[in-house]
């Protein structure tokens with residue numbers, strides 16, 4: 367048998383109380399009305415007793431209902447809380463599992479740049495000397511690039527990235543600001559296999575191009591020799607000789623561009639730069655294209671401020687600018703104009719090549735610096751390019767920490783701008 371509930375006890379107590387009250391009322395009535403009226407008095411007492419009981423019962427029922435509701439709410443709250451706790455626990459366990467199992471090293475730093483937490487992968491990827499918690503990364507992890515990245519993020523509240531080679535592994539060290547806290551997070555990625563695959567591709571392309579160079583040089587030489595003997599050859603082979611000459615030249619240019627591109631891509635560091643007088647570099651490039659511009663009836667002009675200097679790698683700069691001038695002349699009609707200009711912009715310098723040529727529609731702008739991307743493949747190939755010119759410009763600029771920008775509209779001409787960065791103070795000046 368189960369123990370009586372609180373409500374049942376209350377009911378029992380109320381029933382006993384009402385019975386006593388009824389009996390009391392009955393005897394009271396008997397005392398007041400005397401013997402003859404005793405029957406009526408008892409009836410009044412019984413009536414009062416029944417009324418009291420009914421009243422008490424309704425209170426008990428109401429109380430029981432309220433109590434049941436409260437109990438249900440309480441049970442529901444408890445269950446919800448338990449479920450929420452389980453979810454929190456589960457999500458915490460999942461977070462912990464993710465941090466534990468990820469192959470990437472993770473590090474959380476507080477606002478003062480001290481390590482709060484590090485996952486196991488961090489210990490596998492980096493030579494961690496001691497418990498890193500509570501100290502700056504560099505105190506226990508002798509990889510200055512990691513400290514550099516987190517310092518930069520702490521300073522700028524922007525993500526920062528460094529590359530490092532540690533124990534034969536190629537690592538990317540990335541720092542990210544934490545969104546709802548003042549600290550930051552360090553992520554260490556092992557990109558050894560990705561880099562190896564990239565290198566294999568580059569080596570393959572470079573080897574193929576290199577192997578092609580020798581036979582193409584021979585074909586070019588013989589085509590030139592044939593062209594010189596043109597007048598002694600039967601007329602029906604003239605077109606063939608011209609086609610061989612033209613295509614061998616194209617192939618030669620393509621091979622050179624591919625080799626150049628793979629050489630620049632293979633560089634792991636930025637190109638060495640020196641402070642150079644931009645005027646003379648621009649003049650040199652323009653002089654190389656002057657006779658072609660004249661032949662094509664295009665005005666080629668230089669507008670470079672006196673004494674303007676910038677930090678560049680002279681060879682890469684001339685190569686990139688040369689490609690831009692070459693394009694400007696290729697895609698501008700007779701009577702047009704090409705201007706090569708330069709101007710200080712903030713701490714850096716902008717160098718631009720502006721033409722009045724056919725222009726490039728906006729849809730092509732995002733892809734124009736990709737290899738072999740052309741606005742109109744048929745037409746552009748006929749003009750004689752390789753489709754690698756702008757890809758080379760982009761890579762050459764990047765290797766000098768410069769940017770290349772495009773402004774262009776069809777029919778209104780194009781302006782390509784090389785945005786050179788501000789000068790460093792520790793760069794040597796050419797005598």
Ligand SMILES: Nc1ncnc2c1ncn2[C@@H]1O[C@H](COP(=O)(O)OP(=O)(O)O)[C@@H](O)[C@H]1O
Nearest residue numbers: 693694697725740741746751752753754755756
């Ligand atoms: N100054 C320019 N005016 C118009 N179109 C241009 C200009 N420069 C480049 N382009 C477009 O961009 C494409 C890619 O240029 P580039 O990489 O130098 O290859 P290409 O060898 O064809 O010159 C060109 O094929 C052409 O469609």
Ligand SMILES: [Mg+2]
Nearest residue numbers: 693751755756
């Ligand atoms: Mg080109």
